[in-house]
Amino acid sequence: MALPRSGPVRSEAARLAILRAAASLLTERGYDHLTMEGIARQAGVGKQTIYRWWPSKGDVIAEAILEGHLLAxxxxxxxxxxxxxxxxxxxxxxxxxxxxxxxxxxxxxxxxxxxxxxxxxxxxxxxxxxxxxxxxxxxxxxxxxxxxxxxxxxxxxxxxxxxxxxxxxxxxxxxxxxxxxxxxxxxxxxxxxxxxxxxxx
Amino acid sequence: MALPRSGPVRSEAARLAILRAAASLLTERGYDHLTMEGIARQAGVGKQTIYRWWPSKGDVIAEAILEGHLLAxxxxxxxxxxxxxxxxxxxxxxxxxxxxxxxxxxxxxxxxxxxxxxxxxxxxxxxxxxxxxxxxxxxxxxxxxxxxxxxxxxxxxxxxxxxxxxxxxxxxxxxxxxxxxxxxxxxxxxxxxxxxxxxxx
Amino acid sequence: MALPRSGPVRSEAARLAILRAAASLLTERGYDHLTMEGIARQAGVGKQTIYRWWPSKGDVIAEAILEGHLLAxxxxxxxxxxxxxxxxxxxxxxxxxxxxxxxxxxxxxxxxxxxxxxxxxxxxxxxxxxxxxxxxxxxxxxxxxxxxxxxxxxxxxxxxxxxxxxxxxxxxxxxxxxxxxxxxxxxxxxxxxxxxxxxxx
Amino acid sequence: MALPRSGPVRSEAARLAILRAAASLLTERGYDHLTMEGIARQAGVGKQTIYRWWPSKGDVIAEAILEGHLLAxxxxxxxxxxxxxxxxxxxxxxxxxxxxxxxxxxxxxxxxxxxxxxxxxxxxxxxxxxxxxxxxxxxxxxxxxxxxxxxxxxxxxxxxxxxxxxxxxxxxxxxxxxxxxxxxxxxxxxxxxxxxxxxxx
DNA sequence: CACTAATCGAGACGGTACGTCCCGTCTTCAG
DNA sequence: CTGAAGACGGGACGTACCGTCTCGATTAGTG
Incomplete structure (x- = not known):
């Protein structure tokens, strides 16, 4: 069973903003100009909010692709x-x-x-x-x-x-x-x- | 015709040291842990000597592959x-x-x-x-x-x-x-x- | 009034370490052997932490003097x-x-x-x-x-x-x-x- | 008596060009933007020609002042x-x-x-x-x-x-x-x- | 309702690497 | 041998990001 938790749940708005920012920056500037700080800035999100949910840049991209924010x-x-x-x-x-x-x-x-x-x-x-x-x-x-x-x-x-x-x-x-x-x-x-x-x- | 130049000529020793260092570091640590500073350090060469002859890391690798320092x-x-x-x-x-x-x-x-x-x-x-x-x-x-x-x-x-x-x-x-x-x-x-x-x- | 800011506050420990490092290096090696990298190294601090708060080497020295780390x-x-x-x-x-x-x-x-x-x-x-x-x-x-x-x-x-x-x-x-x-x-x-x-x- | 020497003697033209270049660059850009390479470039002279005759930048300036290229x-x-x-x-x-x-x-x-x-x-x-x-x-x-x-x-x-x-x-x-x-x-x-x-x- | 715990934006921190500039030395070639 | 040119090993520059951390504010449950 899940251990009891309190506090706010994960913000869907932040999640979407991050994926969208990652997708748009990847499209516009290419993979090796894609930075975590850039994503955070564009998404209006703290860096920690990204690192809290994705272990690396590649995983963000993977999820963005998977959700159809890229290649849709x-x-x-x-x-x-x-x-x-x-x-x-x-x-x-x-x-x-x-x-x-x-x-x-x-x-x-x-x-x-x-x-x-x-x-x-x-x-x-x-x-x-x-x-x-x-x-x-x-x-x-x-x-x-x-x-x-x-x-x-x-x-x-x-x-x-x-x-x-x-x-x-x-x-x-x-x-x-x-x-x-x-x-x-x-x-x-x-x-x-x-x-x-x-x-x- | 090319204008006659005096002055020192490109150092073949430095060129080889750079290509070898690049090849060995790529093999050992992978492309995205490969740094210009690392190559320069390992080759015993100033960074500028790399930048003088190759515009980017990728071009160094390209030449290293082409010369058979990799995949030989x-x-x-x-x-x-x-x-x-x-x-x-x-x-x-x-x-x-x-x-x-x-x-x-x-x-x-x-x-x-x-x-x-x-x-x-x-x-x-x-x-x-x-x-x-x-x-x-x-x-x-x-x-x-x-x-x-x-x-x-x-x-x-x-x-x-x-x-x-x-x-x-x-x-x-x-x-x-x-x-x-x-x-x-x-x-x-x-x-x-x-x-x-x-x-x- | 100042807009309220959250987030981490300036580290007093880093500030002091920088001023002390600058003072000791200036005393030991003279102004023109004094480097930002040397200060950062001796202070155990990232270079950016110096540049974040002081626009130039001279300003670091100015503050070090003013605080009595030099000439005390x-x-x-x-x-x-x-x-x-x-x-x-x-x-x-x-x-x-x-x-x-x-x-x-x-x-x-x-x-x-x-x-x-x-x-x-x-x-x-x-x-x-x-x-x-x-x-x-x-x-x-x-x-x-x-x-x-x-x-x-x-x-x-x-x-x-x-x-x-x-x-x-x-x-x-x-x-x-x-x-x-x-x-x-x-x-x-x-x-x-x-x-x-x-x-x- | 002087020991016999062969080859060209010191070029007065080069000496003057260096002092003038140093003077003009010092006046225009200030002491700490004054570089040996800049002097050599502006004077149309090899760097070695400067180092051959003056041990340091300061000595070039000293001689330039002394000869009246500055403050004249x-x-x-x-x-x-x-x-x-x-x-x-x-x-x-x-x-x-x-x-x-x-x-x-x-x-x-x-x-x-x-x-x-x-x-x-x-x-x-x-x-x-x-x-x-x-x-x-x-x-x-x-x-x-x-x-x-x-x-x-x-x-x-x-x-x-x-x-x-x-x-x-x-x-x-x-x-x-x-x-x-x-x-x-x-x-x-x-x-x-x-x-x-x-x-x- | 208070308390707790996790979230959020923000961004400072110690670091690594970047690509550039200049140092002083060394090497080549022309005169 | 001088002198112009400039490559070399080296080191510092100031910037960009890394991934971690520390804040104050906010937001759900739990007790």
Missing amino acids: ARREPPDTGDARADLATWLVELFSLRSSPEGEGLLRSFIAAAAGNAETGRRLRAEILAAPLMLRLSRAMGVATGPRLDAAADALLGAVILRALSREEFGADDMLALVDVIVGTHPRAEEDTASPAASVG | ARREPPDTGDARADLATWLVELFSLRSSPEGEGLLRSFIAAAAGNAETGRRLRAEILAAPLMLRLSRAMGVATGPRLDAAADALLGAVILRALSREEFGADDMLALVDVIVGTHPRAEEDTASPAASVG | ARREPPDTGDARADLATWLVELFSLRSSPEGEGLLRSFIAAAAGNAETGRRLRAEILAAPLMLRLSRAMGVATGPRLDAAADALLGAVILRALSREEFGADDMLALVDVIVGTHPRAEEDTASPAASVG | ARREPPDTGDARADLATWLVELFSLRSSPEGEGLLRSFIAAAAGNAETGRRLRAEILAAPLMLRLSRAMGVATGPRLDAAADALLGAVILRALSREEFGADDMLALVDVIVGTHPRAEEDTASPAASVG
């Missing part, structure tokens, strides 16, 4: 009927995070956050990025689940991350080539000219 | 005759960098360095990691070059990076599955043209 | 009954600061501090050096206050400072001659009025 | 016939150095230089400041030389320096009062109030 709009994949093209579209959009207007690269900020913090890394892959990907991918591959699907998901997502890391330009064509390699070209085998329906496979 | 032993892929198995072996070894004894993870340190520095990112992929991979991969796929090969390389490398980021364990079996998905399970036979159906399995 | 023993003038001799004695003692054992010269350190910092300069003269001087001088001159007294005080003190700056040796006899010139030889002797020609010789 | 215009005292007024005028002019337009205070820069360097201190007093002062003072006191004259000179000069250090404003009237106290009011005897002896006493 990106989580819903399109559905045009062509699963493979939808997949490519979604990946291109994800990749475009690489170059936010401020120039730091939100996707790279995520990567840096993941590299520095286990929880962020785990959540970023498992709950955020992978979920919409798996949905489209299972359609494109005609497989509901299984190790091959997992491997394919990692391969796709990893390729995007790698290209973001290496600052390589990466257009829609390249993305389709990538999808083709991983999902397989076969269903569209002849179709490249003859049987488009097969591509749903 | 890892660049030579095995050659057992089974190209696909060699590929998986090499990837597993690469992935094992994920957990260096001190606990930070050399591979993740590279990723963090790449996330924070364009040059490091570009070089990490293009010149270091990709080269031995491409060699094995082209054998495994029976293709010398081309966009499909590039896409496959990115997918393989990216998947390893993604799993490192998300701290997921990743054994030899998983790696073979990954290779199978990307390269194809077939005997690497004629199938590339003859047995498309198998790739769905 | 020197502020009490002797009182033998012979006001003029007391004055000379006090000045000789002051001048002896010129050559501290470590060789930098405490008095010159004060001068350097004053030259570089307005507050130090103002306080050095007004509150510390001038006060005991004025006391003796008013007795020696038989005048309680007034511009003549001020001018005489500046002349005496200034002469000592100038000699310290120019590294000229300056004994008890010289000091008496100086006092005689400024205070006048008359009151304590008839000779001043009787044999003026002697002073020229 | 100030060395000639006026001569209106009223020796005492001339003296006061010269002192006021000297004191006005205290506030150079750039705000650092040339006189205080001299003081700082003197405080930090024995040679500068010695020369500043002995050869530069004292000489024109002694001339006027000996006229005003009707004494050619002697310890009383030396003491009076130190007292006058020292008072000016002290006031400069303490940032006290100091007008023509104050200066006359100072001169009166040190030189004596006697020649102007009756006018003061009636009982000149009292004011001396």
Whole structure:
């Protein structure tokens, strides 16, 4: 049983202000210009209020991502009927995070956050990025689940991350080539000219 | 033509000491415990000597990697005759960098360095990691070059990076599955043209 | 009225440690070997704690002097009954600061501090050096206050400072001659009025 | 006889450029913003050329003062016939150095230089400041030389320096009062109030 | 209702590292 | 051998944040 407590409970307003401040600062200035003091200042909160509830900067980010304060709009994949093209579209959009207007690269900020913090890394892959990907991918591959699907998901997502890391330009064509390699070209085998329906496979 | 300059020339001893110090500190303590002051101290060099020649920490790392002060032993892929198995072996070894004894993870340190520095990112992929991979991969796929090969390389490398980021364990079996998905399970036979159906399995 | 502030209050322990460290380092090593880092180190304090409360090194010294961490023993003038001799004695003692054992010269350190910092300069003269001087001088001159007294005080003190700056040796006899010139030889002797020609010789 | 030497002799052009650069930088930016690198840059000279001939910054300043690159215009005292007024005028002019337009205070820069360097201190007093002062003072006191004259000179000069250090404003009237106290009011005897002896006493 | 205990904003604290400036020495090349 | 140029090891500068701590004020239960 819980030991009896008195006093005020955790302030939801403060929690939200912190997550929002973290999200906005990460977006605007990038992961390595993100500071606890900056978050506290922007959130109008004492530093201790952050440290009381999160052990590190990465955990704040992890929670902000998880609650959808970041990447919110990106989580819903399109559905045009062509699963493979939808997949490519979604990946291109994800990749475009690489170059936010401020120039730091939100996707790279995520990567840096993941590299520095286990929880962020785990959540970023498992709950955020992978979920919409798996949905489209299972359609494109005609497989509901299984190790091959997992491997394919990692391969796709990893390729995007790698290209973001290496600052390589990466257009829609390249993305389709990538999808083709991983999902397989076969269903569209002849179709490249003859049987488009097969591509749903 | 360049205007003739007199005066002392750049000290090769200092350059090497800095790169070695950076490499050893990165390996031992990880990217985000790596400091310019630490490098200078360990190299027995003034901080200004670092800043004179490299604009940032990431550029020091980039040059250290490029010169082989890091990853040196890892660049030579095995050659057992089974190209696909060699590929998986090499990837597993690469992935094992994920957990260096001190606990930070050399591979993740590279990723963090790449996330924070364009040059490091570009070089990490293009010149270091990709080269031995491409060699094995082209054998495994029976293709010398081309966009499909590039896409496959990115997918393989990216998947390893993604799993490192998300701290997921990743054994030899998983790696073979990954290779199978990307390269194809077939005997690497004629199938590339003859047995498309198998790739769905 | 002042807006009510909460939060921690300034640490008196840190303040004292800083002033004492500054005083001891100034005495031991001289003004231009006195560094903020040295003070912080010796005081066991973060640099920021110094910068938070004092805008410059000179202001730290000014406060140290004002609080009596420096020159403390020197502020009490002797009182033998012979006001003029007391004055000379006090000045000789002051001048002896010129050559501290470590060789930098405490008095010159004060001068350097004053030259570089307005507050130090103002306080050095007004509150510390001038006060005991004025006391003796008013007795020696038989005048309680007034511009003549001020001018005489500046002349005496200034002469000592100038000699310290120019590294000229300056004994008890010289000091008496100086006092005689400024205070006048008359009151304590008839000779001043009787044999003026002697002073020229 | 001199030992035979080969190679070019010391470059007079370099020597002059250094002294001029030092003088102009001291005047413009003050003693503690004066750097060896700055002098070398402005003089178009290698640093080593400075260190080869002068052991320290203070010695460069000392030589610059001695050669008249600083204070040049100030060395000639006026001569209106009223020796005492001339003296006061010269002192006021000297004191006005205290506030150079750039705000650092040339006189205080001299003081700082003197405080930090024995040679500068010695020369500043002995050869530069004292000489024109002694001339006027000996006229005003009707004494050619002697310890009383030396003491009076130190007292006058020292008072000016002290006031400069303490940032006290100091007008023509104050200066006359100072001169009166040190030189004596006697020649102007009756006018003061009636009982000149009292004011001396 | 008083008391207790935990929360909150605020921010001082001892530290580490930053990136810059300058020190005085050393090294190269041109004259 | 001098002199301009400038790289070098070193050290201090003043700033930014770190994560901990200490305040006074506020806000729930508990007794």
